[in-house]
Amino acid sequence: MDKLVISGGISLQGRVTISGAKNASLAILCAAVMAGELVTLENVPDIRDVQVMMDILRSLGAQVHRTPSNGSLRILMTDPPVQMPPYHLAKQLRASNLLLGPLLARFGRAEIPLPGGCNIGTRPMDLHFKGLSALGARLELEKGTVVARAAGLQGNRIYLDFPSVGATENIMMAACLARGQTVIENAAREPEVVDLANFLNCLGARVRGAGTDVIKIEGVETLGGCMRYAVIPDRIEAGTFMVAAVATRGDVVLENVIPRHLEPLIAKLREAGVEIEEEEERIRVRSTGSLRPIDIKTMPYPGFPTDMQSQMMALLSTVPGTSVIVENIFENRFKVADELKRMGARIKVEGRLAVVEGVEKLEGACVRATDLRAGAALVVAGLMAEGETRIDNVQYIDRGYFNLEQKLRMLGARIWRAPYDEKTPAQDNAVRKSALI
Known part of the structure; x- marks a missing residue:
């Protein structure tokens, strides 16, 4: 098994093509x-x-x-x-x-x-x-x-x-x-x-x-x-890239998307203060200013998707103020909160309710993906954190995202895949350089 290593703090910029659902x-x-x-x-x-x-x-x-x-x-x-x-x-x-x-x-x-x-x-x-x-x-x-x-x-x-x-x-x-x-x-x-x-x-x-x-x-x-x-484009992959763009205060154009499939997420991001432009098969996401806290309740479509809840939790962890997330679909979907806390997030979970108090910044840490979307959330957190984040259990992420790190590198992210076993700094730097070429 591999791990993902992310050197955060880079604003995502550019275009990305979304894969099939x-x-x-x-x-x-x-x-x-x-x-x-x-x-x-x-x-x-x-x-x-x-x-x-x-x-x-x-x-x-x-x-x-x-x-x-x-x-x-x-x-x-x-x-x-x-x-x-x-x-x-x-x-x-x-x-x-x-x-x-x-x-x-x-x-x-x-x-x-x-x-x-x-x-x-x-x-x-x-x-x-x-x-x-x-x-x-x-x-x-x-x-x-x-x-x-x-x-x-x-x-x-x-x-x-x-x-x-x-x-x-x-x-x-x-x-x-x-x-x-x-x-x-x-x-x-x-x-x-x-x-x-x-x-x-x-x-x-x-x-x-x-x-x-x-x-x-x-x-x-x-x-x-x-x-x-x-097959239709993957609305959850598209949503993950939208949230990553916002989290890094970036400017990203998503191609091969169906905007109406993303309306619940688009509405919440706009409520938080994000600029979003929609075209027939294209969405542009820009976030340069301050964001506002929001409340989220997951519901069956056309409600807010449970598969985007973890990524939004990562984003809201650095939004000033208090955000509240209610998970109405799956009772174990807050496991990612413990991993985000390792990075400095302030999240209180009570049953199906999570209260997120925004902090100034997240710090890179060694974390573990507990499921597919939790893994995506940790990638989002690592992209906006200071320092280096290492994500174990990458096999969960591989279940649902095609060429995730390659697509992120095309947007400017510093992310690479490394063997699970620990390496010396010199060996790890060699892996990093080869992945970024």
Whole structure:
């Protein structure tokens, strides 16, 4: 394992291109199992989670190839899976559970080990079970494996007690091959759900209403292929770069973005005093003056995203005054607070409430990423801190950000990757120089 080393205090300047969305890509890769013909995907980020999902599909018998020249993915699965996804792969990411609906719908049976991923709180599968059972599936939990069977799925009206993204996606995919109409009420409205629906329709599905809280699916007998489908840009990666620009009092232009997907974050940054210019596929973020404290409550889309809460906590740690963050989605998402305190932040956590008292500056320190977005928050903190910050557990960051340090270096940041084992100052300087060339 490597570590990230950051020499902070540099104002980020320039342009950065945002990669394809991690969460949309993972769901679409699962949906590709339902296609009876070749699928070609573009704008899929070459990140760890995607690599693991590709390996899972291969383990099921799918042909998966990435074209090095343009990064496109080609996927073809024609035969029933020869085995269930290996546990050592499924435990690495939460999205492995999104294979349940597609495999069940196309082949009548699915066996999925209980998924893993970041430990950010309880993420039960009860809504997945509820929805698939309503479609006629029989689900059991056998020794840590979800076993689902169905002689044939039948459309139904399903109300979700909570607008779960994963449950909405699993039910929507399964319903595409069910007989009759399925209506999902209180459905998740996230852009990634819309992107999945658009891809399913590209395969020949009949999905309407994605992006609202009522999704209607008319079942079809089979799904075909898709010669070309481009995944949407990653709104969380874009948000992370926006926050990093603000934290370093920089001026950054983000390209390959969809501004409306970022409206909750844009509104909060403007409330804090940040200048933001929006165009069709471009956002400019400038922060040269003093910032104001703000309050944040995470909510399902179109509310403020929980995946941006940690990065905002890092930013607010140096904003004069008192900011309050309420985490309504995941109960363990404040672990990053302890790491930020190592850098001098003043944060008090009580349950799902965090009170952030802005300090004049953060100091570089040795810290540890506890999950994907916490790792991104520590990168933001390291960029604005005085001195050198070393971040361990970089494998979490690699799960969701493509070429993060390279993109930051293009904006002027002093950031490099070094082996986990400690080195002498001379050796570490050599690593630093080679990374900055």
